Amino acid sequence: MIQYLVLSAVLAVAWSAVNGSFSVVNILFGFALGALTLSLVRPDLNLQGTKVRPLRLLSLIGLFLVELIKSGIRVAKILMRRDLDLKPGMVAYPLADLRDFEITLLANLITLTPGTLSVDVSDDRRLLYVHCVDMPDAQAVIDDIRGGFEKKILETFR
Amino acid sequence: MTAADFLDVAVELTLIVLSLSLVLVSVRIILGPTLPDRIVALDLLVGVAVGFIAAFGIKTAAYQFLDIALALGLVGFLATVAFARFVLSRGRAGDAEITLPDSDEQSNLQGKTP
Amino acid sequence: MSSILAVLTGILLLVGAGFALIGALGVLRFPDVYTRMHAASKAGTLGSGFCLLAVAVNETSFDVTTRALAGVIFFLLTAPVSAHLLARAAVLAGYVPLGTGKNPVLSSVQRKVASPRSAKDSARP
Amino acid sequence: MAASSDSPAVDLAAAMITTPASLQDWLVILPLIVPLTAGAILVMIRHSTHWHRPVAGLALAALFLLDLLLLRRVLTEGPVVMMMGSWLPPFGIAFTADLLGTTLATVSAFVALVATATAPPSINTAERRYGFYPFLMLLMTGVTGAFLTGDLFNLYVWFEVLLISSFGLLVLGSEKSQIDGTVKYGLLNLVATTLFLVATGLLYGALGTLNMADIAIKARAAGPDVPLGALAALFMLAFATKAAAFPVNFWLPASYHTPTATVSALFAGLLTKVGVYALLKTLVLLLGPSSAYLGTLLAFVAGATMLAGALGALASSDFRRMLGWLVVSGIGNMLVGAALVTGGALTGSIFYAVHSMLVMSALYLASGVVEARAATADLRKLGGFYAASPLFSLVVLALLFAVAGLPPFSGFWPKAILVDAAFAAGAPWLGAAVLVSGFLITLAVGRAWLYIFWRGGPEGTPDGTVALAGVRSFESNAQAVALIGPVVVLAVAVAVIGLLPAGLGAIAEGAASGLLDPAGFTARVLGVTP
Amino acid sequence: MPTPISAPGWLLLILAAPFLAALLAPVLQGIAGRVSAFILALVPLASFAALLTLVPEVSAGARMTIGLDWWPAYGVRFSVLVDGLSLTFALLVTGIGTLIVLYSGGYMKGHPQAGRFMGFILAFMGAMLGLVLADDGITLFVMWEATSITSFLLIGFDHARAAARRAALQALVITGAGGLCLLAAVVLIGQATGTRTLSEIVASGETIRGSALYLPIFILVLGAAFTKSAQVPLHVWLPNAMEAPTPVSAFLHSATMVKAGVYLLMRLHPVLGGTPEWTTVLPLFGGATLITGTIMAVRQTDLKLMLAQTTVASLGLLVMLIGVSTEAAIVGAVGYLLAHAFFKGALFMVAGTIDHEAGTRDVTRLGGLRAAMPVTFVSALVAAVSMAGLPPMIGFVAKEALYLGFDESGRTALVVVAVAGNALMFVIGFAVALKPFLGPPVKTPKHAHEGPFELTVGPAVLGVVGLGAALGLGGFQAGLIAPMASAVAGRPIAPELHLIPTYVSMPLILSAVTVALGIVGYLLLSPARAAVAGIQSAIGWGPDRGFDQVVAALVAFAALVTRIVQPGRLELYMTAMVAFIAAALLIPLITLGEMPSWPSGDRPLLKEAAVMLIAVLGLAAVVVARTRLTAIVSLGIQGFAVAVLFVLFGAPDLAFTQFMVETLSVVILALVLTRLNLGERDHRPRWQMALDATVATAAGLGFAALLLKVTQVPFDRTLTDFYDAYARSIAHGRNIVNVIIVDFRGLDTLGEIAVVMVAGLAILALVRIKSRTPILPTPETGKRK
Amino acid sequence: MNTIIFRTISPLLVSLMLLFSVFITLRGHNEPGGGFIGGLIAASAWALYGLSHGVPTVRRALRFHPMEIAGFGLFLAAATGILSLLFARNFMTGLWAFPQILGVEVALSTPMFFDIGVYFVVMGSMASIALSLEEREGGV
Amino acid sequence: MEPWLSGLVGLFFAASLYMMLSKKIIRILLGVAMLGNGVNLLLFTAGRITRDVPPIMPLDAYAPPEGAANALPQALILTAIVISFSFLAFLLVLAFRAFQDLGTDDTDAMRVAEPLADPGPPRGY
Numbered sequence A: 001m002i003q004y005l006v007l008s009a010v011l012a013v014a015w016s017a018v019n020g021s022f023s024v025v026n027i028l029f030g031f032a033l034g035a036l037t038l039s040l041v042r043p044d045l046n047l048q049g050t051k052v053r054p055l056r057l058l059s060l061i062g063l064f065l066v067e068l069i070k071s072g073i074r075v076a077k078i079l080m081r082r083d084l085d086l087k088p089g090m091v092a093y094p095l096a097d098l099r100d101f102e103i104t105l106l107a108n109l110i111t112l113t114p115g116t117l118s119v120d121v122s123d124d125r126r127l128l129y130v131h132c133v134d135m136p137d138a139q140a141v142i143d144d145i146r147g148g149f150e151k152k153i154l155e156t157f158r
Numbered sequence B: 001m002t003a004a005d006f007l008d009v010a011v012e013l014t015l016i017v018l019s020l021s022l023v024l025v026s027v028r029i030i031l032g033p034t035l036p037d038r039i040v041a042l043d044l045l046v047g048v049a050v051g052f053i054a055a056f057g058i059k060t061a062a063y064q065f066l067d068i069a070l071a072l073g074l075v076g077f078l079a080t081v082a083f084a085r086f087v088l089s090r091g092r093a094g095d096a097e098i099t100l101p102d103s104d105e106q107s108n109l110q111g112k113t114p
Numbered sequence C: 001m002s003s004i005l006a007v008l009t010g011i012l013l014l015v016g017a018g019f020a021l022i023g024a025l026g027v028l029r030f031p032d033v034y035t036r037m038h039a040a041s042k043a044g045t046l047g048s049g050f051c052l053l054a055v056a057v058n059e060t061s062f063d064v065t066t067r068a069l070a071g072v073i074f075f076l077l078t079a080p081v082s083a084h085l086l087a088r089a090a091v092l093a094g095y096v097p098l099g100t101g102k103n104p105v106l107s108s109v110q111r112k113v114a115s116p117r118s119a120k121d122s123a124r125p
Numbered sequence D: 001m002a003a004s005s006d007s008p009a010v011d012l013a014a015a016m017i018t019t020p021a022s023l024q025d026w027l028v029i030l031p032l033i034v035p036l037t038a039g040a041i042l043v044m045i046r047h048s049t050h051w052h053r054p055v056a057g058l059a060l061a062a063l064f065l066l067d068l069l070l071l072r073r074v075l076t077e078g079p080v081v082m083m084m085g086s087w088l089p090p091f092g093i094a095f096t097a098d099l100l101g102t103t104l105a106t107v108s109a110f111v112a113l114v115a116t117a118t119a120p121p122s123i124n125t126a127e128r129r130y131g132f133y134p135f136l137m138l139l140m141t142g143v144t145g146a147f148l149t150g151d152l153f154n155l156y157v158w159f160e161v162l163l164i165s166s167f168g169l170l171v172l173g174s175e176k177s178q179i180d181g182t183v184k185y186g187l188l189n190l191v192a193t194t195l196f197l198v199a200t201g202l203l204y205g206a207l208g209t210l211n212m213a214d215i216a217i218k219a220r221a222a223g224p225d226v227p228l229g230a231l232a233a234l235f236m237l238a239f240a241t242k243a244a245a246f247p248v249n250f251w252l253p254a255s256y257h258t259p260t261a262t263v264s265a266l267f268a269g270l271l272t273k274v275g276v277y278a279l280l281k282t283l284v285l286l287l288g289p290s291s292a293y294l295g296t297l298l299a300f301v302a303g304a305t306m307l308a309g310a311l312g313a314l315a316s317s318d319f320r321r322m323l324g325w326l327v328v329s330g331i332g333n334m335l336v337g338a339a340l341v342t343g344g345a346l347t348g349s350i351f352y353a354v355h356s357m358l359v360m361s362a363l364y365l366a367s368g369v370v371e372a373r374a375a376t377a378d379l380r381k382l383g384g385f386y387a388a389s390p391l392f393s394l395v396v397l398a399l400l401f402a403v404a405g406l407p408p409f410s411g412f413w414p415k416a417i418l419v420d421a422a423f424a425a426g427a428p429w430l431g432a433a434v435l436v437s438g439f440l441i442t443l444a445v446g447r448a449w450l451y452i453f454w455r456g457g458p459e460g461t462p463d464g465t466v467a468l469a470g471v472r473s474f475e476s477n478a479q480a481v482a483l484i485g486p487v488v489v490l491a492v493a494v495a496v497i498g499l500l501p502a503g504l505g506a507i508a509e510g511a512a513s514g515l516l517d518p519a520g521f522t523a524r525v526l527g528v529t530p
Numbered sequence E: 001m002p003t004p005i006s007a008p009g010w011l012l013l014i015l016a017a018p019f020l021a022a023l024l025a026p027v028l029q030g031i032a033g034r035v036s037a038f039i040l041a042l043v044p045l046a047s048f049a050a051l052l053t054l055v056p057e058v059s060a061g062a063r064m065t066i067g068l069d070w071w072p073a074y075g076v077r078f079s080v081l082v083d084g085l086s087l088t089f090a091l092l093v094t095g096i097g098t099l100i101v102l103y104s105g106g107y108m109k110g111h112p113q114a115g116r117f118m119g120f121i122l123a124f125m126g127a128m129l130g131l132v133l134a135d136d137g138i139t140l141f142v143m144w145e146a147t148s149i150t151s152f153l154l155i156g157f158d159h160a161r162a163a164a165r166r167a168a169l170q171a172l173v174i175t176g177a178g179g180l181c182l183l184a185a186v187v188l189i190g191q192a193t194g195t196r197t198l199s200e201i202v203a204s205g206e207t208i209r210g211s212a213l214y215l216p217i218f219i220l221v222l223g224a225a226f227t228k229s230a231q232v233p234l235h236v237w238l239p240n241a242m243e244a245p246t247p248v249s250a251f252l253h254s255a256t257m258v259k260a261g262v263y264l265l266m267r268l269h270p271v272l273g274g275t276p277e278w279t280t281v282l283p284l285f286g287g288a289t290l291i292t293g294t295i296m297a298v299r300q301t302d303l304k305l306m307l308a309q310t311t312v313a314s315l316g317l318l319v320m321l322i323g324v325s326t327e328a329a330i331v332g333a334v335g336y337l338l339a340h341a342f343f344k345g346a347l348f349m350v351a352g353t354i355d356h357e358a359g360t361r362d363v364t365r366l367g368g369l370r371a372a373m374p375v376t377f378v379s380a381l382v383a384a385v386s387m388a389g390l391p392p393m394i395g396f397v398a399k400e401a402l403y404l405g406f407d408e409s410g411r412t413a414l415v416v417v418a419v420a421g422n423a424l425m426f427v428i429g430f431a432v433a434l435k436p437f438l439g440p441p442v443k444t445p446k447h448a449h450e451g452p453f454e455l456t457v458g459p460a461v462l463g464v465v466g467l468g469a470a471l472g473l474g475g476f477q478a479g480l481i482a483p484m485a486s487a488v489a490g491r492p493i494a495p496e497l498h499l500i501p502t503y504v505s506m507p508l509i510l511s512a513v514t515v516a517l518g519i520v521g522y523l524l525l526s527p528a529r530a531a532v533a534g535i536q537s538a539i540g541w542g543p544d545r546g547f548d549q550v551v552a553a554l555v556a557f558a559a560l561v562t563r564i565v566q567p568g569r570l571e572l573y574m575t576a577m578v579a580f581i582a583a584a585l586l587i588p589l590i591t592l593g594e595m596p597s598w599p600s601g602d603r604p605l606l607k608e609a610a611v612m613l614i615a616v617l618g619l620a621a622v623v624v625a626r627t628r629l630t631a632i633v634s635l636g637i638q639g640f641a642v643a644v645l646f647v648l649f650g651a652p653d654l655a656f657t658q659f660m661v662e663t664l665s666v667v668i669l670a671l672v673l674t675r676l677n678l679g680e681r682d683h684r685p686r687w688q689m690a691l692d693a694t695v696a697t698a699a700g701l702g703f704a705a706l707l708l709k710v711t712q713v714p715f716d717r718t719l720t721d722f723y724d725a726y727a728r729s730i731a732h733g734r735n736i737v738n739v740i741i742v743d744f745r746g747l748d749t750l751g752e753i754a755v756v757m758v759a760g761l762a763i764l765a766l767v768r769i770k771s772r773t774p775i776l777p778t779p780e781t782g783k784r785k
Numbered sequence F: 001m002n003t004i005i006f007r008t009i010s011p012l013l014v015s016l017m018l019l020f021s022v023f024i025t026l027r028g029h030n031e032p033g034g035g036f037i038g039g040l041i042a043a044s045a046w047a048l049y050g051l052s053h054g055v056p057t058v059r060r061a062l063r064f065h066p067m068e069i070a071g072f073g074l075f076l077a078a079a080t081g082i083l084s085l086l087f088a089r090n091f092m093t094g095l096w097a098f099p100q101i102l103g104v105e106v107a108l109s110t111p112m113f114f115d116i117g118v119y120f121v122v123m124g125s126m127a128s129i130a131l132s133l134e135e136r137e138g139g140v
Numbered sequence G: 001m002e003p004w005l006s007g008l009v010g011l012f013f014a015a016s017l018y019m020m021l022s023k024k025i026i027r028i029l030l031g032v033a034m035l036g037n038g039v040n041l042l043l044f045t046a047g048r049i050t051r052d053v054p055p056i057m058p059l060d061a062y063a064p065p066e067g068a069a070n071a072l073p074q075a076l077i078l079t080a081i082v083i084s085f086s087f088l089a090f091l092l093v094l095a096f097r098a099f100q101d102l103g104t105d106d107t108d109a110m111r112v113a114e115p116l117a118d119p120g121p122p123r124g125y
């Protein structure tokens, strides 16, 4: 229930943001609408037991932004090469014991940061298959994720 | 060169670069060679178009266009999702001769349509 | 203040355009569909994101700024999903990523194809 | 939501009609509202299929009644106009009931009411659930809107409404032949409506208006630099296709025989006539002088359509397909008015349109009776119906003779007038085409009737014997009434018009003069004369 | 010609009565059985009696009309004209009609559809009565076609037999074609004289003969008359119509319908007759018909067919006489027409009675019936005497009169033809009247009795009338022949006919020759029949077979045309359509001088050019895509380009909608097209690519040119200014496009969402409703290993 | 498309899209948008939901058959037009009211409800199309 | 600008009509989709073109800005887009259904309603 209300509040903020007005009436209306739309999909919202540490969340966002720009530049660099000698490959990243929501977040963050692309999650949720655009070393990729996004996610939501 | 001038030049430059990008992406859609290649390019087309609209909004000071960008951000990916499903259900039908599998092991996958 | 914002706007725009161009070039130049996907999902997001940020910065009216930021978030929410689904579909359909022909990882993903359809994939949860 | 109450003071009267509107004024729009709302309600309650028939029946009855009231008013007062949204003409959409449109709308409603009043037994629950009655309602909405609107773009919209509804009706049942027919029907009609849209958009670009009365005025005042001639040609092609005029009639014989008889009957009664109506309206009323150069071409088209339809009927091996060709042939007669643009020719064409709506619907319904009892429409496999039901057979014969233009049924009056008008207009060959096509149709329908009704049984039945095995009896008396009743009602109408033509004749004449002289129309809509 | 006076109102009742009786007949038959014929016969009998009361006035030269407005604005009245011509015909129709109704009652006794038959007969009678009495041209046409329709039903009455069906259709087609000629003639006469009222037309003097329309009118009238009155080579339907039950033959094919053509010629003779065309064409066709009819009559062994062929011959004789156009010839025609009605009606009924009682009509299988059927025999004999033109019958008077007519005309060829024809009719008349009755009795399929009263009364009465008319010639002449002849001539005629020749005239000599030839012919009948049969089979073709060939050729031609104009291939339909579009755009632009001037003005900015380039690229991508799959994915490019163009030109709503629609289109495409075999390459032959490209390019050029032309016209912003002015101030909206959509032109949107809703419903129906046929395997799974 | 990633994020996106669709619809009178575009976005949301969670889930969430919703939309749109009869005005004449709600002036009008009708029609029809096709194709 | 757009419209029509002349129903439908875009551009151009400024009034104005685009054709096109989209959707599903029931997407092979082997009408009577 709490999660539901929190999400409704998030939607209320989103509503107000797109409306460009954080007046009380508007926020309330947004909240009501958010709650209504959420109620339609509620059985499929899988958020039980999730809690958020706001500061860690900020840190996660910060990491993401830095990674985003860093790897954007990396792709640019690759493209600048004349011969485009790439070594693409796939790794199976062994996931820590993450919940669906966390897996999703991790996978999306991985995808958004250039160089890596989440392809699939194994049925037992133990492996995340990641495609790398230029992967001289698979273990380096795994270590990168483990020490980066996965760690931050665990910190934020546990 | 004032800041406003800089902005004007930047906007024009941005629009030109984005136009060029749109052309390049279109070329990839045409060239393919495989279906997913074209879909990837289409997906990017949406992204570049959003950039274009945003830059155009700055140029004309008409922010009515912004909502289009928002909607595209939210809904545009649906096209790619639908195409992904399409790829999934068709297999490589039509592309099989372009992308022969690397090994015999995968040859049983060829043209496997669910 | 406004001139700083104007300059910032211009820079953000140019960065966005640059990323978009990179994405376009990547899609054009990268060797196979998966590598192109990298260019598209990242550069596309960055390109449009920076342009929207430019709008947010440039505009003094509050509603436009918030809306532009919302737009960035919308993109960040959706782009990885479509990239993931497309990549997965391509792998499952049998498009073999470059240089992974004998890769055991790939075959473990693809093994799903060999299994019966209902187990493999069903829209009915 | 940012709208607010504090608007600057404006002179409302400069933009809007401020006089109150009475229920009488609403008579123009009610025929549109009733089927539209009924259709919406039926979709809302789509699972309660048992409600569909009563609601639809009620709506159709109301529609017919409203059309009659409207017709009475138009007959006494001339064109009746209502501005949508109270905006002044030509800025808002004008609904303009003139004699031509109202008459055709009334007959449409009558045909639809009769064709579907008794439960069409061919419409099963699944087809109801998937929209037979909503499609019907929206079809009537489109037809009524097309006949009553006074705005060119709005006409396009109603064309599309009736087109998509007809698609729905066409695919109900989803037999292979229906799918095939719908592909051809759909694509060719889509091209036609697209042309219509293009022509409308270009006309707007040239004249800056969409109101028909305004167009009539501005087209007559336009300078030589306005390409109205080419636009008229475009309108002609679009509506000739919608009307299934030769040589752009392909879609009709390809599709009309495929759906259930009730649907075919509705189509035959309504669809092509809307095309003819629009052709008359645009080429004669709106673009009059600019389209005059098309007269000779149209005359050739009219003649060729009559003959092609008659030949197609003669060549048909299937009763239903033959009826499709008969519809086509009739279109030729309706085009004579647009070709010759004389009072007589237009009177004949309008009279013919009404006749054709009634008689072709009746014949399709009759073909449904035949199919229901013999499970085929193949002329080789039919036979024995005269021995089985002589009265029904004679009714069908009367209908077929009405199509052929034999007296004393409704078809011969317009033919006589058209022959007269063609000779008078110095186009004797067109009059000859009317007569020759009548002759060919006599031969065609005579043969068909011989096979289906008089012959003792299917091909191969020994001479002199009657084999009734191929003719199943009705499942019940109720089914017999439901199937034959509508045919008889329409046949009575056909006979009554044949015996007492003066009333319809006067209406047709009034409608014709309304087309020829737009002054009354524009005066009523805009308060100006061209 | 005297101006018509008002006729009594009951004439209209007389016209309606047969139709009402026709509706009642089946019911009455069910109730009253055999008696119903007697009751129904009262209708024509009463009419006959009533009409008789008009004879004195009409014979005094009066013409009467009465009518009802039918469609006054179009100048149509349901009106009747009573003069010598129409009254005589009306008396024939009702008089013989009375006998026929009675006869039918006997003939159809016990037939399950007897009531229906009586109905048809009465309806036919009504139509025929209307035909001869009609004063209005349209009324005449209506009644004319009504006789065609009712005779169609009567001839095909025995519908299970193919021969009956064929005969009915043949009659319908041939006489129906004539009817269309009549309609055209009426229309043209109306345009030439300014009236479609017969009494006024007939009084119009030289108007038609002096008109440029004379020749078409003449040809059309002949077309109508010759089909109905069975002139060679359109005569074939008449002998075939003998498929009908005998009362029909007696009524339609002797006394009434076949005379309608003759009636039309007589009616219009005052304004059409006497011209060189008239006096040449009519005798030519009439003579040919006379000779053909008589020879073909010799060929027959079926009593009815023998009579039918002589009917053809008699009609030819009548047309010849009318064609001669002199007073004497007209008197001859009138006299012969009446005589023929009496004797031929009687003989047909006799033939029917023989058939009914003996079970066959084959003259070679009949003989010695005189003892069993004495009344019938006498009636037959009396009629045959009249037919042979022997005294003391009216047939003799008529033949003398017509020989006088031919003789006076000074056209020897006509005289020879007439004599030959009459001699053969002499032969046939006696063959019909004598052969079945004389000689030793022959075993017939049924044991022959004298027929019942209903069957015998008709021939007897007609015999008496034929005799009485001759004996009381003075009154008959004054009452009927003179007024009728006057009406035909268009001026008063006082014929002087005599039963007993006052001196040895040319006609008498011709009669003697005729009788002599006739006796020889009668004796030589059997060998002559064999000879004609031999010749006929040697020729092997006749107009009757020709009819079938014409119908077959028409159907084949129709099938050929239909195959060409409706080939069943969408691709061809589309190609034609696009070609027409190109023509509709380009031809007017070029011929009407509506081409745009060479464009000038601003050039696109770089970004606009880039977007337009993308659009073009997108179009090209779709067009050149080798597989459908590639084309589908490429489709998005031009859609997005259009959306961006909308952005560039100030249309955010459009761009928005376009983007959303493109996205959803992709979703639907991807969902829909999964199963289709899209990977296959598309092959169009080179020539077809070239053709398609040509028509498509032409159409594209046309659209571009017309659009450019339109944009070069100064733009009228009235509407836009109005919307700009009031969108916010009255309609409270800042987005003018949206205000137009929901307010100014909200009705468009209402229709538009109706389209959306119906599309949803229709698609649901398409997806959900199962076809009764199984779903086919996809080509992919079918083809791949 | 039964992947954890997709299934997890899809309900959130659906809510967001629905919310956004309402926003776009309501502001249409003054800014780009309106019932049609809003309806398309909402339909996209349902289509997305169907892709991730299967059509039965969507049907449950919608409660009514989408076509019934579309029918309601058309009815609503027509009804706003008929309302003018009560005020003795011509068909579809715009009627406006500006009540105060919590001290804020809110514009209520027949054109707005008309646009909402458009929204429902488009959402219902398009969702019906997408769902019926997804259903037909079976899950992939 | 109008001449250029007229040319583009011409290209749209030519390309889409060319597609519609194909035998393959899918290509025809792609032509239909492009035709819709061509028509919309045509309507847009016929209503005359202005750059940049949408027909939307600023918050404080009761008239659109100077040089705003003509709103009416936009409204008409909006209606037309919606309608043509509805028809396209219907035709797409129809094509799908035709393929299922008739086993082909080649219109030349769709000969159920008008069979190739039509024996013609009966002879005789």
Ligand code: NA
Binding pocket: B043, B044, B046, B047, B076, B077, B080, C078, C079, C082
């Ligand atoms: Na995307």
Ligand code: NA
Binding pocket: E661, G033, G036, G037, G081, G084, G085
């Ligand atoms: Na489109």
